[in-house]
Amino acid sequence: MNKGTAIYPGSFDPPTNGHLDLIERGSKIFEELVVAILRNSEKSPMFSVAERLEMLKELTAPLKNVRLDTFDGLMVEYAKSIDAMCVLRGIRAISDYEYELQMALMNRKLEPTLETVFMMPADKYSYVSSRLVREVAQAGGPVRGLVPDVVEQKLREKLDPAYKLRDTNLIEVPRKTEKRRKKKA
Numbered sequence: 001m002n003k004g005t006a007i008y009p010g011s012f013d014p015p016t017n018g019h020l021d022l023i024e025r026g027s028k029i030f031e032e033l034v035v036a037i038l039r040n041s042e043k044s045p046m047f048s049v050a051e052r053l054e055m056l057k058e059l060t061a062p063l064k065n066v067r068l069d070t071f072d073g074l075m076v077e078y079a080k081s082i083d084a085m086c087v088l089r090g091i092r093a094i095s096d097y098e099y100e101l102q103m104a105l106m107n108r109k110l111e112p113t114l115e116t117v118f119m120m121p122a123d124k125y126s127y128v129s130s131r132l133v134r135e136v137a138q139a140g141g142p143v144r145g146l147v148p149d150v151v152e153q154k155l156r157e158k159l160d161p162a163y164k165l166r167d168t169n170l171i172e173v174p175r176k177t178e179k180r181r182k183k184k185a
């Protein structure tokens, strides 16, 4: 077994800055990091596996010890097939912990030799998730700074013309409150 290979499995629909942050951190501590996209996800994805692979390929190009792959079925079986000894997962907040703990323990039950290693992304990404990025983008909100530029561009292409991406990552607060305050006075 190659102790240097770790797998970073996920849906990456789409990849966020939080994912990229974790990939960069993981690539520094493992000899080889295999970013593995789950193919048979039950959810109806926004991006096809091929599109997600393409985005991740561009994002991880500078990281020479990072490899991309896709997998089906049990993650532990895939990890075994590539001789990975560790699974890398990110924990952003306490709310992630329960699900990640369950998954890590279930994976340990299925394959006791596979260790799960948790890392924390930079705190500025602690609230960023693919699901929220999709939700904000689908509603026409700005996602700059939450996803890499290439992903922002792909979101724009996918959702255009409904997606009117704003040039700022600040959401303007309506000035109604100000008016209401003046009326009351």
Ligand code: PNS
Pocket (backbone or CB within 6 Å): 009, 010, 011, 012, 038, 073, 074, 075, 076, 102, 103, 104, 106, 107
């Ligand atoms: O990015 P996500 O959606 O949180 O990733 C979840 C993922 C893909 C890591 C997880 O659902 C998974 O490993 N699925 C493969 C099927 C499997 O092995 N299930 C048992 C997990 S305990």
